Amino acid sequence: MDRIIRCMTGSGGVMAAAIDSTYLVATAQQLHHTSAVATAALGRLLTASSMMGAMLKEKDASVTLKISGGGPLGTLTAIADSSGNCRAGIEHPDVELPLKPNGKLDVGAAVGNNGLLGVIRDFGEGVPYSGQVRLQSGEIAEDIAHYYAVSEQIPTVCALGVLVDKNDIRRLLAGGMLIQVMPGASESDIDRLEKNAAALEPVTTMLAKGMSTEDMCRAALKGFELEILDEIPVSYVCHCSRERVERALATLKPKDIVSLAEEQGYAEIKCQYCNRVYRLTRGELENIAASAARSSGQK
Numbered sequence: 001m002d003r004i005i006r007c008m009t010g011s012g013g014v015m016a017a018a019i020d021s022t023y024l025v026a027t028a029q030q031l032h033h034t035s036a037v038a039t040a041a042l043g044r045l046l047t048a049s050s051m052m053g054a055m056l057k058e059k060d061a062s063v064t065l066k067i068s069g070g071g072p073l074g075t076l077t078a079i080a081d082s083s084g085n086c087r088a089g090i091e092h093p094d095v096e097l098p099l100k101p102n103g104k105l106d107v108g109a110a111v112g113n114n115g116l117l118g119v120i121r122d123f124g125e126g127v128p129y130s131g132q133v134r135l136q137s138g139e140i141a142e143d144i145a146h147y148y149a150v151s152e153q154i155p156t157v158c159a160l161g162v163l164v165d166k167n168d169i170r171r172l173l174a175g176g177m178l179i180q181v182m183p184g185a186s187e188s189d190i191d192r193l194e195k196n197a198a199a200l201e202p203v204t205t206m207l208a209k210g211m212s213t214e215d216m217c218r219a220a221l222k223g224f225e226l227e228i229l230d231e232i233p234v235s236y237v238c239h240c241s242r243e244r245v246e247r248a249l250a251t252l253k254p255k256d257i258v259s260l261a262e263e264q265g266y267a268e269i270k271c272q273y274c275n276r277v278y279r280l281t282r283g284e285l286e287n288i289a290a291s292a293a294r295s296s297g298q299k
């Protein structure tokens with residue numbers, strides 16, 4: 001099980017969160033059968049969503065990150081709850097691209113940068129808060145930092161990494177950091193943070209060295225008095241169920257519900273986050289259609 005650690009400087013001027021998301025990303029890879037570059041892209045978004053979810057204060061809140069960058073991977077989505085548990089989906093998980101000249105996976109080209117990053121925060125009541133920004137690079141970390149700067153006016157350092165073994169893509173390391181300047185931070189705090197961020201090693205390099213999430217935060221906040229706020233275990237969790245599938249189908253027109261079984265005598269609905277398949281017989285679809293018709297007064 002992966003863990004998130006959240007820290008605050010003694011002055012309250014800087015907040016940092018760090019996560020080792022290796023198991024989260026490995027689970028997503030196994031569920032979606034992602035290629036190396038798709039694993040890196042989806043893993044970065046999943047990692048970011050987990051940290052952002054854990055920052056929500058409301059118990060039943062959730063955050064949804066959606067990227068449509070115009071690249072061959074198509075749309076990527078990640079959803080996390082306020083405990084940092086998360087799930088993700090990707091439109092084209094089997095995309096392969098040549099490595100960049102430096103030998104690294106070309107996540108930016110796979111995601112694309114001609115599109116938007118959308119962020120939706122649902123606090124469990126009322127209208128969800130949503131915002132979106134133009135993608136800067138498609139590398140995801142830079143795009144998350146840009147979102148915070150533009151939409152929420154919070155200076156943010158975001159570092160995300162997924163290291164995939166070239167010989168066996170099932171072997172990987174993944175993690176991330178989110179560092180934010182809080183209101184009231186002093187100029188000296190900001191200057192020190194900028195110097196630390198410039199000297200910070202890539203997340204996967206720190207993990208490969210055996211550094212813990214606490215070690216990562218201490219490196220990012222070197223020279224600050226550090227207070228650990230909490231440490232949270234996080235998992236890949238999908239909330240799909242047969243009941244949810246039936247409720248979703250009930251929103252369709254009754255005739256459209258029944259038509260799903262015309263070719264095979266049944267319908268198969270696949271969850272986009274865990275690939276679980278739910279099979280409904282024609283009789284079950286007819287019952288759902290009848291119930292939907294009674295609720296809406298349709299025929």
